Amino acid sequence: MIEQAVFWLLGATMIVGALGVILMPNTINSVMSLLLSMLALAGIYVLMGAHVVALFQVIIYIGAVLVLFIYVIMLLNLKEGGLKLPLETSTYFIGGCSLGLLVVVVWLFWQSLWGTSFRSETGGDLQASATLHQLAVDLFSQHILIFELTSVLLLVAAVGAIIISRK
Amino acid sequence: MGFYHFLSLGIILFTIGAVGFLIRNNTIVLLMSVELMLNSVNLIFVAFSRYLYGTEGQIYVFIIMTIAAAEVAVGLAIVISIYRLFGSLDISKIKLLKG
Numbered sequence: 001m002i003e004q005a006v007f008w009l010l011g012a013t014m015i016v017g018a019l020g021v022i023l024m025p026n027t028i029n030s031v032m033s034l035l036l037s038m039l040a041l042a043g044i045y046v047l048m049g050a051h052v053v054a055l056f057q058v059i060i061y062i063g064a065v066l067v068l069f070i071y072v073i074m075l076l077n078l079k080e081g082g083l084k085l086p087l088e089t090s091t092y093f094i095g096g097c098s099l100g101l102l103v104v105v106v107w108l109f110w111q112s113l114w115g116t117s118f119r120s121e122t123g124g125d126l127q128a129s130a131t132l133h134q135l136a137v138d139l140f141s142q143h144i145l146i147f148e149l150t151s152v153l154l155l156v157a158a159v160g161a162i163i164i165s166r167k
Numbered sequence: 168m169g170f171y172h173f174l175s176l177g178i179i180l181f182t183i184g185a186v187g188f189l190i191r192n193n194t195i196v197l198l199m200s201v202e203l204m205l206n207s208v209n210l211i212f213v214a215f216s217r218y219l220y221g222t223e224g225q226i227y228v229f230i231i232m233t234i235a236a237a238e239v240a241v242g243l244a245i246v247i248s249i250y251r252l253f254g255s256l257d258i259s260k261i262k263l264l265k266g
Contacts, residue, residue, distance in 0.1 A: 022187030130222040157237030165244035
């Protein structure tokens with residue numbers, strides 16, 4: 001019962017935050033809305049029992065990514081307005097096509113998943129679905145190659161960012 | 168809450184991100200919309216991981232988070248050099264490729 005209330009509260013907060021990101025006229029307000037949305041998403045991860053993911057959501061997204069956004073916005077001292085209406089005709093066309101594609105994808109998703117039986121969630125919602133130990137063993141045995149490749153990618157991205165933004 | 172609740176939440180978040188990507192002109196807001204879409208994919212991955220008893224979903228989420236951090240670092244570097252070049256971040260004013 002209380003979990004359902006928390007779910008709806010967090011879901012509403014997340015959607016309101018996401019709408020704020022795309023509708024706020026000032027960019028710094030958009031970043032703050034994104035922060036709200038991501039905090040609510042971390043709460044939803046906790047609700048699903050993925051505590052480690054929630055922790056990394058807070059550390060990586062809020063601690064690193066959003067701080068980087070705020071840093072760049074303050075560095076550039078942006079004074080630009082928000083949504084410019086009316087939109088261009090091509091935007092409407094591309095938007096219509098994309099939304100149609102999205103509807104098709106959602107329909108396929110639903111069609112293929114409907115009737116699949118997932119675990120019923122009577123009680124124990126906050127219980128971790130995979131413990132940290134399990135995750136670590138899987139990450140460092142089965143997925144060790146992808147892990148190492150990601151670290152190389154991160155190094156390349158850091159060097160690339162420095163080179164691109166250098167004068 | 169069942170699996171479909173989380174799935175619907177992820178799809179709604181993805182739609183908001185996609186619409187934001189299409190209707191905004193500010194490059195930084197475009198990057199933030201991409202972040203929203205990545206987050207929705209993460210949410211769906213974690214939901215699958217939970218309801219299929221696997222750890223793979225959460226591991227992919229870690230990888231996606233790393234990729235997102237790298238993407239934001241490079242993207243914001245590009246934003247800074249665009250601002251230096253054009254003095255504006257309005258994507259409709261950047262028309263060098265239009266010939």
